Amino acid sequence: MNKFRIGLIGLGGMAQEHIRWMKAENVYEFVAVSDVNGDAMARVGDQLGIEDGKRYANYKGLIEDPDVDAVVSVTPNNVHADIMSACLHAGKPFLAEKPFTRIFEEAVPLLELYEKHPVPVMIGFTYRYTPAFRYAREIVRSGKLGTVRHFSHQYLQGFGVPHQQVPYMWRYNKAVTGTGALGDLGSHMIDMARFLFGEFEELTAQLQTIVPERRDPVTGAMAKIEVDDFASFQARMTGDVMGVFQTSRNAFGSGNQHEVTIYGDLGTVHAGTLDPDHIVWIREEEGGQLARALVEVPAHCKVTQYADFAAVLRGTPADGAPGFMDGYRNQEVLDAVVRASESKSAVRLRAD
The missing domain is CATH 3.40.50.720 (NAD(P)-binding Rossmann-like Domain)
Structure with missing residues (x-):
């Protein structure tokens, strides 16, 4: 070959x-x-x-x-x-x-x-290739949760907590990054929400810089931080599915905690990076009893990004492979989050 x-x-x-x-x-x-x-x-x-x-x-x-x-x-x-x-x-x-x-x-x-x-x-x-997220998408699309009403989504890291004295670097330089935690971590949340539920239609947001300055290892001086290290926003998605998002670099004790909880009329599913091979599925059993089960992700959900990239190069992209328009739409939402935070008002997005 x-x-x-x-x-x-x-x-x-x-x-x-x-x-x-x-x-x-x-x-x-x-x-x-x-x-x-x-x-x-x-x-x-x-x-x-x-x-x-x-x-x-x-x-x-x-x-x-x-x-x-x-x-x-x-x-x-x-x-x-x-x-x-x-x-x-x-x-x-x-x-x-x-x-x-x-x-x-x-x-x-x-x-x-x-x-x-x-x-x-x-x-x-x-994260489209995290098995738990792929299985959650399959469950949502199957209708087994009934109508999905809302979800909570967070991506937390403890990378930048103040006492660790993480120095100034390119990720804190607005001229290089555009945004901080929002573009770095929040872009993954935005993509995952689109992967699971469809397009963003409207959102409100708040961006915050928790640690206002960090020491520049080159000059030894304190450098002002002009990008966010905490971002929260809430959105209305396709079909009036409501989502609440937060991301932070200052979440003490969090390593790489990216997770979503999805609430439907017939059940709730939780998926994340801390246990990528399982989901938590809450549903009603006969007699009205609630059952909470740790469910192993099936083998067919264990797909790699570079296996999919090879399919893209062959001209046979798989369903859900993140292409050019996924990047463009993601940037469109990132821009809307910034505008919503700056204007302290809701921003409407075009949903194609």
């Missing part, structure tokens, strides 16, 4: 996860790498056996390389739009990390370009 020849852009810590995921599929071959950090490029280039001529200081050279079948981009937010634009201009399939872009204004010309020059695309909403 011929392997897909991959050019990898962005060789920081998360790149190692993507490398591991791709190697596990045995359908990818690494042929080129790119990073502005020469040390990272040398280290990862050596790790993957990439020849010197395929180590690009400028990502455009990698994208235009005829030996690269598809691009995987694992970079900070401020270059997402430029890399995707270059891929679209070159007709090169790609997988790009979330959030889709830094701000919504960068997403609009990308959509225009994609409509003119479509290529196979996947956006890195990795």
Whole structure:
């Protein structure tokens, strides 16, 4: 079987996860790498056996390389739009990390370009491949919960709690990220809500910066934080399904706690990352007794992101694979959350 020849852009810590995921599929071959950090490029280039001529200081050279079948981009937010634009201009399939872009204004010309020059695309909403979430989606779509009325959704991390004195870094730099916890963690919640329930129709929101400054390890001075590290919003989804969301980097004791509880007329389901192979299902038994069961996720819900990316590259994308429009719609909702928080009013979204 011929392997897909991959050019990898962005060789920081998360790149190692993507490398591991791709190697596990045995359908990818690494042929080129790119990073502005020469040390990272040398280290990862050596790790993957990439020849010197395929180590690009400028990502455009990698994208235009005829030996690269598809691009995987694992970079900070401020270059997402430029890399995707270059891929679209070159007709090169790609997988790009979330959030889709830094701000919504960068997403609009990308959509225009994609409509003119479509290529196979996947956006890195990795939690669509958490088995518990996939099973929850299956249950919702089966009607076994009856009419779904509302849900609660949270993504909590203790990464930034004050006493740990986490230093200033690019994730706290508004010029690089656009938003803070909202774009980093909240984009995953937004995508999961769309994956489970459909489109956002209206929302209200509140963004907050809990830790107002952090020490810059380069200068030693305290740097002002201009992005949120807590975000909450509530939304009306397709079919008048109501959702309540919160995300924080200051949730003491939380490692990577992404979870949703779904309330239907005939039952409740809870799914999350802390136990990705099980869901909690509450339903009524004969005689009116409530039963709370820990249910194992079936094997068919255990699908990997890079197996799906291979299907995208073959032209046979699976149902639920996060494509270009999922990234665009996600950025549209992120923008609405920011506007709702700034205006302290409800924002209506277009639901196609």
